[in-house]
Amino acid sequence: KLRRSYGLFRTEKDFLKEKDFDKILTVHSSTKERLNFYHKLYERIFKITGEPKVILDLGAGVNPLSYNYLKTNPEYYAYDLSKEEVKIINNFFEENNIKGKAEILDLLNINKIKQLPKADLAFLFKVTDVLDKGKGHKVSEEVIKAIPAKNLAVSFPILTISGKPMNHPRRGWIEMMCKRLNYNFNILTFENEIFYVIKKS
Numbered sequence: 001k002l003r004r005s006y007g008l009f010r011t012e013k014d015f016l017k018e019k020d021f022d023k024i025l026t027v028h029s030s031t032k033e034r035l036n037f038y039h040k041l042y043e044r045i046f047k048i049t050g051e052p053k054v055i056l057d058l059g060a061g062v063n064p065l066s067y068n069y070l071k072t073n074p075e076y077y078a079y080d081l082s083k084e085e086v087k088i089i090n091n092f093f094e095e096n097n098i099k100g101k102a103e104i105l106d107l108l109n110i111n112k113i114k115q116l117p118k119a120d121l122a123f124l125f126k127v128t129d130v131l132d133k134g135k136g137h138k139v140s141e142e143v144i145k146a147i148p149a150k151n152l153a154v155s156f157p158i159l160t161i162s163g164k165p166m167n168h169p170r171r172g173w174i175e176m177m178c179k180r181l182n183y184n185f186n187i188l189t190f191e192n193e194i195f196y197v198i199k200k201s
Helices: 002-009 021-027 029-034 038-049 063-070 083-095 110-114 138-146 172-181
Strands: 054-058 075-080 100-104 119-125 149-157 184-189 193-199
Touching (some): 021 063, 038 063, 038 119, 038 193, 063 083, 083 100
Parallel strands (some): 075 100, 119 149
16 A cells, blocks of 8 residues: 555656666655755754754655755665665765665554664655555554654645645644644645654653
């Protein structure tokens, strides 16, 4: 199910054959949308969380290729279902002397998530809708609780598939979850994506 949903974020082009890492960012739908605001996004997240020394990126896709927009040098650990993308990320890390690695991970395996490296910040960009498809939001809540990170940045699209703005872009379930678990959160909104920056401790 995750693999089928994952396919929604790919373009028709087989971008995995590209050798130009910057170009790969332009042909994956989610990262392409963020190119106009990556630098502002990370700047605004770090203003809330502080500059992280260790980052986890879950359901990463090719988002780790935006590393240079961080303007810092954290350790970076990326996890995805795609063997091809994990390979590209590891090549990118090696070529750019980035401390970290990418590995295959099924986010439905809560025990594995609990064993990930402890981090200052974790990214869950456009992942929870895939995890929760047709099942409420219990799965995403369990994943969020299990992630060994002090802060999380969880994002959601605010445009429909046809490109129209959603009537209710905010996600009430995650706001209620944060209040119930005593997590603080801030909301960052960009033209096509909303980010909840959550502080767990």
